[in-house]
Amino acid sequence: MTVQIGFDSAWQDEFLKRIDDDGPWGNWELYKLAVEVENHTTIPDFEGLQAPKHLPNLTPLPHQLEVAKQVVERMNGKAILADEVGLGKTIEAGLILKEYMIRGLVKKVLILVPASLVSQWALELNSKFFIPAVAQRKSYVWEQCDVVVSSIDTAKRNPHRDIIYSLDYDMIIIDEAHKLKNNKTRNYEFVQNLKKKFCLLLTATPIQNRISEIFNLVSLLKPGHLGNESAFYENYKKDSRSLNDDVHLKELVNKVMIRNRRADTGIEWTKRHVETIPIEFSQPERELYEAVTELRSEENWVSSSQFSVMTLQREACSSREAVYFTLQNMLKRQEQPSIAFQEQIQYLIKKVEAVQQNSKAQKALELIQKINDKVIIFTEYRATQMYLQWFLKQYGITSVPFRGGFKRGKKDWMRELFQKNAQVLIATEAGGEGINLQFCNHIINFDLPWNPMRLEQRIGRIHRLGQEKDVMIYNFATKGTVEEHIMKLLYEKIHLFEKVIGDLDDILTKLEFGNIDDHLVDIFGKSASEGEMRIKMENLTSMIQFAEDLKEGELNAATGNS
């Protein structure tokens, strides 16, 4: 077996020149030191991790070290890191990057993360890993700095895009990679065209994705690993969610993906306490809710409107402002609204105006005053967010808003304000991802998202490594509304909040019924009667319970409990 051997001749040229010039010659002590340095920095083995020796201030957890070792030794430096939220994927990625840098295999690195995490990544790489990472703020940074952190939205736009494509990166790291599940988007195309010598994709939620999403993600990392598109879809149904059912596919995916669950890590986690707080509507609030609900029986309303009745119902449970905002939009979207339509809207707006107080907000205020510590409030609606901020201010409670649409600097600033100056952070759904708030341990879910994974991501913002206190979760659910139904299903029937995320993943993927959102819309939105709704709910619940039983059966089988 022959192998290509390169010889660096630069030394020799300079050496001969110095002989001709009769010097200058180095100092013997320094010469000896240089050789000692060499002996200390020589890495005689292909295997094993060097990085921990270089990081005295960091004590990686055993599962993190194991991930780093596995990626370097068995996955050849291309992997999807899919640990559950809060297990320290950033630490794992840092360890792997450091290892390659120490060994001299990686020099130029591109790190693409959500805008809100750019500064945090740069800071952590510098302080924990002594990697001189720079947050991209000026365009010359691309060329002048070896390790650059940027948001994908910046990177994909020119002039950045062209500069990035012209550079020779040794390693690409992408955080929140599940956003690249759709291969038709510009982000996907941008990443696909990057040269990926070593590559890490970080995500907390790959299994919730449909099989097509897994195909897209893996193909980004290692094209062909799951076959080509047509062959893949021939074998696996496009919309199937049954990754776990196919042993062969699961095995293939596991060759490029590592997923640790909280339960596997052997770490003692702080507890989660969940409290459901039932909210009683005031009379005007109840009337608004009912007026909205009655729309369902109106002919043509649903079909002529872009907004479903469901949305309005859920908004009515949140705040009158949210309903008002949507009504205004509905009116604006119609080019020539019919008189009847206008009247209908006006009628609803009157109902909105009749509402004088927000029962949930009152409850939230009481709770915040009682907690007397930092609190995060999640709501799905911007109008509610703005109202809450105003409302709390009336009572002298300082709060900061947080939205996905904020620019990076603003996000950092808001986080900082919350940590140092404000008692409450009010976040909309889009603000749920990509921000770590371990210094806070109280969450109020002002209204509930329908997708349980989103709920888990909310909680994951504070219930993660570094959280020292038990986490308190308060769920607001208005009595006698769609919210209460959802609450019953998610909380009482499937005990959602008590589960750790991995279990939920498992359970949802065991179900062959597609997206849970769709089911909820079907149950609450399309049922003709209360009775139908109840029956459909029962069905869904028993399916979920069935999947749970399946999982337990598997566990028992695995532990040999036969």
Place this chain on the structure above:
Amino acid sequence: MQQQEIHKFLERYFHANGCEIIDSGPGYMTVQLTIDLDKELMNRPFYWHYLEKTGGIPNPMQLTLITNQQLAPPHIKGEVIHFGSPRLHQIFDSARNLAGYIRLYEDHRQAQGKQVPLRPWLGMNIRVSYQCDRKRDVFKSIGLQLINGQMVESFHDRLLGMSLTPKIPDYSFTLSPLIMPGSGVYRVANFIKAEIEQEDHIWAEEARQRWQKDLSLLEHFYEEAEEKGESYEKEKTALKEQYEPKVNISIINGGLFYLTDSAV
């Protein structure tokens, strides 16, 4: 590298560069840098440029390094140095840069009145890197006598046992090399290459297999595409860069050593 070793290493580095250690104690040291070392380590080219233009009085910095936070007195402020710290690696690089080339004579201290011949040796310290998607290094030190072509390994260790001086000692004369230094380097390079070729390169074979496997996956992925496009070419290049096995020989430092007959 233990903290104690690091401390010793730093002391020797600063001494060798002519810096005075103005304060030191358990776990820390404060060094008065020389102008040269300030330029080497402190990264302030504008200051030095300004000073040279204006002809001001140079004021090189003092540097306090803490090698053991437990031992160092709490009032000492300075940079904490450990094996992974960027400052230590900067000093490592500096040591390599400052001592790439050397010429030394054996300080033989033979009886007066007798002229002692010193034979020329070419000494080279070499790093051999085996690289694919992984990497490992081997250190080699080769000495080549430039008259009879004798070659020895672990040359550096032998030098460590000798007394060496940068000036030719009294009553000594150097023999002229028959092998020119340039072709000496060439001989050493060939010797190492031949040695490497004799080795068992299972690692390279395995890397090529990994490469081939990923390459065939890639081909399969694009099999149905009419136009394979840019991303295909990029992936292909990336695989080559990731896996292609190669061995690189680089020289850490080396030079000419004039030694007595009995030295080696």
